[in-house]
Amino acid sequence: MAAEDTRVARVLLDHVGARPAVLLSSHGHNEARVAPQIVQRIQAGETVALTSDAGTPGISDPGARVVAAVHEAGLPVIPVPGPSALAALVSVAGLPEGPVHFEGFLPARATARVQRLRELSRLPASVVIYESPHRIEATVADLATVLEADRTVVVGRELTKRFEQVHRCSIGVLHHWFAQDTNRLRGEFVLAIAMAAARPASEMDLDALADAAAQEAGIDDWLRALCEAMPPRQAAKVAAQATGLRANDLYERSMRLRNSAR
Numbered sequence: 001m002a003a004e005d006t007r008v009a010r011v012l013l014d015h016v017g018a019r020p021a022v023l024l025s026s027h028g029h030n031e032a033r034v035a036p037q038i039v040q041r042i043q044a045g046e047t048v049a050l051t052s053d054a055g056t057p058g059i060s061d062p063g064a065r066v067v068a069a070v071h072e073a074g075l076p077v078i079p080v081p082g083p084s085a086l087a088a089l090v091s092v093a094g095l096p097e098g099p100v101h102f103e104g105f106l107p108a109r110a111t112a113r114v115q116r117l118r119e120l121s122r123l124p125a126s127v128v129i130y131e132s133p134h135r136i137e138a139t140v141a142d143l144a145t146v147l148e149a150d151r152t153v154v155v156g157r158e159l160t161k162r163f164e165q166v167h168r169c170s171i172g173v174l175h176h177w178f179a180q181d182t183n184r185l186r187g188e189f190v191l192a193i194a195m196a197a198a199r200p201a202s203e204m205d206l207d208a209l210a211d212a213a214a215q216e217a218g219i220d221d222w223l224r225a226l227c228e229a230m231p232p233r234q235a236a237k238v239a240a241q242a243t244g245l246r247a248n249d250l251y252e253r254s255m256r257l258r259n260s261a262r
Contacts, residue, residue, distance in 0.1 A: 002026040002038055004052040004062055012051075026050065028062045035069035042075050049080075054161070054188065056084040060104045060130050083160035085190040086128055092166055093154040093192040099125040100192075106131070106139060111255050113139065117146045118252060124195060131189040140175050143193070145248060147171045152194035158187035219245070223254040232258065 001020040003009035004027045013019065022041075026034045038048050050057050050066055057063025070077050086102055101123055107113045120127045131139050143153065149172030157165040165184070167177055171193075178184050219239060226235035236251035 001049045001051065002034065002066065004028075004057075008053045009051055020049070021046075024048075026062065026066060031062050031065045035066045038066055039069050039073045039075065042070060043073065054083065056082055059084055059086055085130065085156055085159045085188070088159045089154060089156040089166070089190045089192050090128060092156075093126075093194075094168065095126045095152075095154075095192060095194050098195060101125040101127045103127055103129045105129070106135075108135065110138065110142070111259065114142050114146060114252065115256070117142055120193075121147055121196065126195045127193045129191050129193070131191065133186055133188070136185060136189050137175075137178065139191075140178060143171050143191075144175060147193070148196065151196060154192040154194075156190040156192075157184065159190060161187070163187060219250065219253070220257060223250065223257055227254055227258065 001009065001013075001022070002024040004025075006023050006025050009023065013023075024034060024038070026038070038050075041048055050063055052061035052063060055061050058067055067077055090100060101120070103116075103120060106116055106129055129139075149170060151171045152168065153171050153174055154166065154168045155174070155177075157163070157167075159166075163183075163186075169177060222239050222242070223235060226238055229235075230238070232254045233251055236247045236254055239245070239250045239254075240247035
């Protein structure tokens with residue numbers, strides 16, 4: 001058995017009364033080195049079970065390198081369906097019929113995270129993301145900034161574990177749910193964000209029109225000058241008052257300008 005953490009694996013093994021002949025450590029830091037060893041064991045006739053601490057190997061967990069090495073050696077890889085936060089939440093989220101995009105973890109840096117959320121918001125698909133307890137509050141705030149307040153979001157906390165919770169609400173009130181109980185900020189999270197409702201044809205190119213309007217008004221020059229004298233958020237508000245464009249869009253534009261200038 002190859003386990004992400006042998007200590008965690010032993011708890012499960014003791015619970016089911018299993019005793020593998022060999023218990024290997026295979027995690028994100030040693031996976032490349034361990035993969036050939038696992039291949040050699042399988043080639044020698046052994047059977048190797050690959051596990052992660054929680055969830056499923058290879059889905060935002062270590063394991064993909066081992067699996068790829070076994071495939072490349074021409075050996076069989078047999079899936080054993082198990083606890084996966086992605087599949088578990090999608091099955092109970094009640095998402096609109098259509099494609100589902102699995103993003104995994106968002107960028108850790110705030111600017112990059114907001115930019116990526118903005119890109120995801122335009123996808124013609126529901127989006128599933130993972131998040132850690134250290135960044136869940138910041139991500140919830142970013143969702144409220146970027147997405148429509150009435151868009152549906154489903155939060156899965158500690159799925160398939162002892163303190164599992166599933167909560168379905170709109171983006172606009174999600175922060176209230178977390179604020180009601182600080183324990184809700186603990187654990188590992190998966191969020192399923194429903195795809196945006198179809199917009200009228202007159203609104204389909206709203207982002208493109210806003211971008212063109214910004215270019216025509218020379219807003220980039222405005223933002224560069226304003227950001228030299230004040231914080232980007234304040235600069236965006238001033239520019240919004242002068243142009244009639246949305247402050248959030250102008251803030252994102254100012255951050256992109258700042259990043260591109262680096």
